[in-house]
Amino acid sequence: MTTASLRLALVGAPNTGKTSLFNSLTGSRQKVANYPGVTVERKSGGFVTPEGRSVTVLDLPGTYSLRGRSPDEEITRDIVLGRFDGEAVPDLVLCVADATNLRLTLRLVLELKRVGRPMMLVLNMIDIARRRGVTIDLERMSQELGLPIVTSVAVRKGGVDELLKRTDEFLARSHEAAASQWTTPTIADLKAAQREADRIIAAAVTLPTKPDTLTNRIDSVVLHPVGGLVILAVILFVMFQAVFTWAQPAMELLSDGFSALGQLIHDVMPEGWGLLQSFLQNGLISGVGSVIVFLPQIIIIFLFILLLEDFGYMARAAFLMDRIMGGAGLHGRAFIPLLSSFACAIPGIMATRVIDNRRDRLTTILIAPLMTCSARIPVYTLIISAFVPATTVWGFVNLQGLVMFGLYAAGITSALTVSAIAKFFLWRDHAPAPFMLELPDYKMPRLKSIAIGVFTRAKMFLYRAGTTILSMMVLIWFLASFPTAPAGAEGPAINYSFAAMIGHALEPLLRPIGFNWQIAVALIPGMAAREVAVAALGTVYSIEGGKEAADQIGQVLAQKWTLATALSLLVWYIFAPQCASTLAVIRRETGGAKWMVVTFIYMLALAYVASFLTFNLAQALGLH
Amino acid sequence: MTGDPNSTQDNLQDIRLGHADRGFVGKIIRLDALVTGSSLSPQELEQRLVEMGFVEGARVEILHEGTIRRDPIAVRVDNITIALRRSEAMAVIVE
Ligand SMILES: Nc1nc2c(ncn2[C@@H]2O[C@H](COP(=O)(O)OP(=O)(O)OP(=O)(O)O)[C@@H](O)[C@H]2O)c(=O)[nH]1
Ligand SMILES: [Mg+2]
Numbered sequence: 001m002t003t004a005s006l007r008l009a010l011v012g013a014p015n016t017g018k019t020s021l022f023n024s025l026t027g028s029r030q031k032v033a034n035y036p037g038v039t040v041e042r043k044s045g046g047f048v049t050p051e052g053r054s055v056t057v058l059d060l061p062g063t064y065s066l067r068g069r070s071p072d073e074e075i076t077r078d079i080v081l082g083r084f085d086g087e088a089v090p091d092l093v094l095c096v097a098d099a100t101n102l103r104l105t106l107r108l109v110l111e112l113k114r115v116g117r118p119m120m121l122v123l124n125m126i127d128i129a130r131r132r133g134v135t136i137d138l139e140r141m142s143q144e145l146g147l148p149i150v151t152s153v154a155v156r157k158g159g160v161d162e163l164l165k166r167t168d169e170f171l172a173r174s175h176e177a178a179a180s181q182w183t184t185p186t187i188a189d190l191k192a193a194q195r196e197a198d199r200i201i202a203a204a205v206t207l208p209t210k211p212d213t214l215t216n217r218i219d220s221v222v223l224h225p226v227g228g229l230v231i232l233a234v235i236l237f238v239m240f241q242a243v244f245t246w247a248q249p250a251m252e253l254l255s256d257g258f259s260a261l262g263q264l265i266h267d268v269m270p271e272g273w274g275l276l277q278s279f280l281q282n283g284l285i286s287g288v289g290s291v292i293v294f295l296p297q298i299i300i301i302f303l304f305i306l307l308l309e310d311f312g313y314m315a316r317a318a319f320l321m322d323r324i325m326g327g328a329g330l331h332g333r334a335f336i337p338l339l340s341s342f343a344c345a346i347p348g349i350m351a352t353r354v355i356d357n358r359r360d361r362l363t364t365i366l367i368a369p370l371m372t373c374s375a376r377i378p379v380y381t382l383i384i385s386a387f388v389p390a391t392t393v394w395g396f397v398n399l400q401g402l403v404m405f406g407l408y409a410a411g412i413t414s415a416l417t418v419s420a421i422a423k424f425f426l427w428r429d430h431a432p433a434p435f436m437l438e439l440p441d442y443k444m445p446r447l448k449s450i451a452i453g454v455f456t457r458a459k460m461f462l463y464r465a466g467t468t469i470l471s472m473m474v475l476i477w478f479l480a481s482f483p484t485a486p487a488g489a490e491g492p493a494i495n496y497s498f499a500a501m502i503g504h505a506l507e508p509l510l511r512p513i514g515f516n517w518q519i520a521v522a523l524i525p526g527m528a529a530r531e532v533a534v535a536a537l538g539t540v541y542s543i544e545g546g547k548e549a550a551d552q553i554g555q556v557l558a559q560k561w562t563l564a565t566a567l568s569l570l571v572w573y574i575f576a577p578q579c580a581s582t583l584a585v586i587r588r589e590t591g592g593a594k595w596m597v598v599t600f601i602y603m604l605a606l607a608y609v610a611s612f613l614t615f616n617l618a619q620a621l622g623l624h
Numbered sequence: 625m626t627g628d629p630n631s632t633q634d635n636l637q638d639i640r641l642g643h644a645d646r647g648f649v650g651k652i653i654r655l656d657a658l659v660t661g662s663s664l665s666p667q668e669l670e671q672r673l674v675e676m677g678f679v680e681g682a683r684v685e686i687l688h689e690g691t692i693r694r695d696p697i698a699v700r701v702d703n704i705t706i707a708l709r710r711s712e713a714m715a716v717i718v719e
Contacts (some may be wrong), residue, residue, distance in 0.1 A: 064675040101704050105676050187667070190674045198681075207703070215705075216687065221689040223698060319707045323692040332696075332709070434662055434712045435696055436667070438674055439705040 005046065005054040006171055007088060009079055011112065012096035013105045014038075014062030017124040017439050020154035021096060022059035029452055031347075033309035035336060036062060036438050037354040040072040042079060042087070051168045058090065061353075064104055066111055067184055069358040080115055080178065089177075092170060093119040096161075099129035099136065100441070102205065106197035109145060111185060116178030119147055120170060122163060126151040128441075133208035141204035146565065153359065155446060215441045217336070217494075219316070228320050235313075238303045240315065240408060241401035243297050243377065250296035255552060258289035275481070278543065283477030284470075286542035287535040290553050291465050294378040294531070298461050299454055301374055305343055306453040310445035314339060315437055322435050328416040329423030331360035332435020338364065341371035342408075343457075345582045349589055357433045363419050365589060366599055370415040370580050372408045374461075375530040379573050380407055382534050386554040387566045410574050414606070464529060472525040472532045475541060480543045494544045513608060514568040514615035516561075518544075523578070530578045564618035568611040575607035632653060641684060641699070642714035648686045650718040661711035668717055676708075677701045678716055 010018040014036030023030055031038055060079055061072035068077035075084070082089030095112055097105035102123075109121060123129075123136065142149045150166045153159030185193070222228055257619040262285040269277040318335035325335055333355050341348030348368045354362040362412060372380075384400050391399050438538030475554030480499040493498055502524070503517030510520050518540045538553045545556065557566070577583065577600045587596040631635035638653055642660070655658075655673055664672070678701060687705065688698040696709045 067671075067675075102677075103702055103704065172695040187671050187674055190671065194674065194679045198679075219688060219698070219705075225689065225694070229691055315707070319688075319690065319696060319698060322696050322707075323710070326709075434672070434709060435662055436672060436706060436708045436712065438676070439698055439707050446685050462652055493717065 006092065007055050007090045008055055008092050008094055008115055008167070009090035010057065010059050010094050011076060011080060011108075012062060012122075013064055013098070013108055015438065016062065016096045016098040016101075016105060017154045018096045019059050020123070021094075021124060021152065021160065022057060024154050024160050025057055025164075029456060030059060030447060031453075032308075033314070034312040034440050034443050035309065035314040036440065036484070037072070037333070037336065037351070038062075040075075040350055040353040042075050042084075049168045049171070050164055051172075053168065053171055055167070055171075057094075063108070065108060065185065065190070066115070066182065070354055071361075072195050072353040075152045080112070080117070081182065085348075090117060091176075092167070094122050094167075095118045095119055095147075096122045096124050099123040099126045100132065100134060102201055103194070103197060104146075106200060107190070107193045109147070110193045110196060113145075113147070114180070116180045116182075118170070118175040119148050120166065120176060121145065121149045123149060123151045124154050127153045127156065127159075128443075135206045137204040137206075141200060144200045144203060148227070155419075155449070167221050170239060185260040196521055215312075218353070218442055219439075221320060222316050228235065228316075232265065232317055232320055235304075235308070236408070237405055239301065240399055240405040242304070244381075244401040244404060247296035247300050251293055252356050254293045254295065255289075258285050258293065259552065261285055261289075267356050278481060279477055282480075282539050282542040283473050285540040286467055286553065287473035287477065288470050290382075290538035291469055291531045291535045292379060292462065293536075295461060297377050297381060298374050299458055301377065302343060302344045302454050302457045303450070305339075306450050307445050310443065310450060312440050312442040315439045318435075318437060319439065325416075326435070328415075328420045330363065330419050331355050331433040332361065333356065333437065334364040338368060338371055341368045341373060344373050344375070345369045345371065345579070346585050349582070349585050355433075360433050362590065362595065363422055365586055365595065366602075367415040367418050369577065369579070369586075369599065369603065370411050370418065372411040372574070373530075373579075375579065376407075376573055378534045380404060380570065382537075383557070383566050383570050386558040387561075387563055407570065407574060410571075414574065418602070418606075459525055464531070469532050469535050472528055473535050476521070476525055476536050476539050477543070480540050494540065500542060512615075513572070514562070514565040514612035514619075515572075516565070518560075519565075519569060523576075526578050528580055530573065533578070562619075563623040564615050567618050567623070568615035570610045571614040575603050575610055577603035577607075636658055637719045638717050639719075640714045641686075641716035641718050642710040643713075644713075644718065646686050646689050646694070648718075650682075650684055651661055652682045652684060653717045653719050654680055655715050656717055657715040660714035662709075662715070664712075666715075669712060673712070673715060674716075676706050677704060678706075684716070684718055 010022055012018050019030050019032045019039050022028060022045060023032065026047050028045050030043055039059060039061045044056060046054065046056050048054050058079060060076040063073040063076045066077045066080060068074040078084040079087055080093065093112060095109050112119060124422065138149050148166060148170065152163045170184065222231055262281045265277060265280050314336055321335050322332050337348045337351035340351050345368045348371065349365050350366045352361050355364060367405050384403050388400050388403050393399050393402065398525040480494050480497050482497060484493060499521045500517060506520040507517045518537065522533040522536035523542055525536050541553060541556045583596050583600060586599055587593055655678065657670040658662050660669065662669050682702050685700040686697050687700050690696045696707055698705055698707045698711060
């Protein structure tokens with residue numbers, strides 16, 4: 001792409017389909033979901049129009065006005081006004097509106113017109129509008145607004161053809177950008193603009209006599225004061241049960257596959273290739289393989305989250321939880337970032353950009369890593385399957401799933417508690433920020449976008465397994481294999497290795513919380529990513545066990561650890577700051593190392609204290 | 625443009641949206657952000673409400689309410705649904 005390429009910017013109210021358009025124009029796969037505030041960054045992509053113009057297009061966070069009251073909205077404002085460092089002002093602003101819901105976007109259009117950039121209005125989701133019987137007199141509206149208008153269906157093949165054609169036509173003519181007359185609108189300006197927008201809508205749009213009631217009917221169940229909370233609990237509960245029960249067959253298949261592969265390598269390798277054989281069998285298969293086994297669970301949890309996001313449930317869950325969150329001193333918009341942190345704290349922390357108040361945003365960032373991210377699943381599952389019997393309680397509940405649910409609940413409770421404490425001690429005078437959120441209409445989740453979403457996540461997981469985790473495993477295998485045991489030494493060779501030295505050096509620190517040296521060895525590389533700990537344990541125990549250790553890691557743990565140690569490690573992982581990338585994102589998003597250090601220290605302290613209590617309590621109860 | 629803070633009872637039929645029950649249907653008369661329990665300044669609160677479409681003449685209906693103290697509420701404003709807390713809805717005078 002050359003500097004001569006034309007620059008387009010997608011601007012519009014939240015949840016109008018800007019990112020869907022961006023994806024469809026550029027072939028990207030940026031995150032799309034049915035709630036306001038999905039996009040919080042500027043994303044750039046390129047495409048070539050049918051007539052061969054090369055175009056750069058920017059996807060921007062949604063905003064109701066150019067006022068820029070939160071960090072994400074500031075990005076949009078700065079781009080549109082040409083104030084963004086290193087980004088030229090767009091040649092053409094594509095203002096994206098949801099055709100079923102024009103009021104707020106049309107007011108934004110009127111505000112954007114004052115900026116004076118060449119502009120085109122895109123009425124997206126025209127499929128839904130037509131289905132509902134909304135008719136829009138495009139000519140009239142275009143006249144009233146003084147702008148070209150084009151309709152689109154961002155999520156359908158061919159749905160942006162007209163947009164492409166009109167963009168070409170538009171770019172073929174030369175356009176004079178007027179000087180910007182934009183000033184921050186006053187309340188009176190906003191009201192006047194809204195009246196004007198309403199007038200145009202009244203003139204150009206005919207609404208159906210029978211409005212859409214499906215969303216309303218679903219909401220009267222889902223947002224029922226009592227029933228709604230029950231449904232939310234059931235959804236979460238089913239999700240964690242499913243992570244265990246549905247994933248089981250696929251996981252067994254994978255794990256048997258890796259065992260067979262290890263055995264095969266063992267059998268096929270000629271004698272004298274011991275070192276390579278150990279590397280393949282212990283480092284690769286017992287290490288990386290033990291992480292890949294969890295792929296089915298990762299897929300299931302993302303499937304659930306993506307379905308809920310696409311359906312439009314997230315904003316409802318935020319509604320139901322608002323009072324509880326507010327009670328813990330959290331901002332009303334903190335809920336969705338925290339829920340995204342179930343997948344991974346990094347997008348969760350990024351999503352806090354929608355929070356306008358800095359203190360509220362900081363609190364949310366501080367507690368986001370306490371939400372149980374998907375990288376903890378391998379650790380939790382490994383220990384749970386080794387120590388908790390897969391029995392059924394109360395007739396239908398899988399006990400392992402129940403424990404998993406408990407761990408998630410512990411994460412949520414501790415996050416709310418930390419927030420309440422932070423508020424009480426640090427920011428006592430700070431009144432709770434308001435909650436104002438658009439509840440979008442429900443949409444049928446689209447198979448293709450769900451499939452793409454799940455596929456992207458699975459790929460990311462495997463990519464991590466192949467890069468971060470693999471490189472850590474090579475290191476651990478090396479540390480656990482060298483130096484080799486002296487001739488005539490007793491006990492497993494690993495006892496003479498660097499790993500054992502490091503582990504033994506750390507052991508005194510960790511003994512009070514019940515960790516042995518093998519766990520100590522696993523915790524350090526586990527800083528890179530939580531799953532690494534599972535892989536590290538796999539490798540360490542597999543090397544220690546020698547050649548015949550074809551046993552799966554779970555069975556080994558069940559023999560080697562007491563229940564008290566296992567519980568202590570579970571609790572450790574609820575709290576411990578075991579993820580370098582999360583800390584890096586906190587540093588970037590808060591603009592300095594201070595809050596990163598605060599997060600690290602408070603989480604580490606919590607983890608140590610909680611594990612200490614768990615271990616000692618468990619021992620006192622005689623859980624060996 | 626908003627009245628003096630003590631005059632909450634301009635007209636007998638006028639009530640604050642924050643006091644209304646589920647099922648309430650009405651029309652926005654004006655905004656008065658001076659006496660609410662919100663943490664926002666009156667100016668900022670009014671601006672946000674306007675940005676979300678709460679302007680004079682708009683039709684409002686309370687569709688749903690939360691569990692604890694019937695808070696927050698989901699309000700239909702013309703043809704979109706906005707969730708907000710009652711303390712902020714106090715600024716909306718409806719009839
Ligand atoms: N039926 C239909 N659904 C659409 C269309 N465009 C977008 N959607 C859906 O609308 C929802 C919102 O789409 P996004 O692309 O995430 O909207 P956005 O404007 O980027 O939202 P923010 O980033 O939050 O500002 C998603 O559930 C999309 O699948 C369309 O043309 N037709
Ligand atoms: Mg987006």
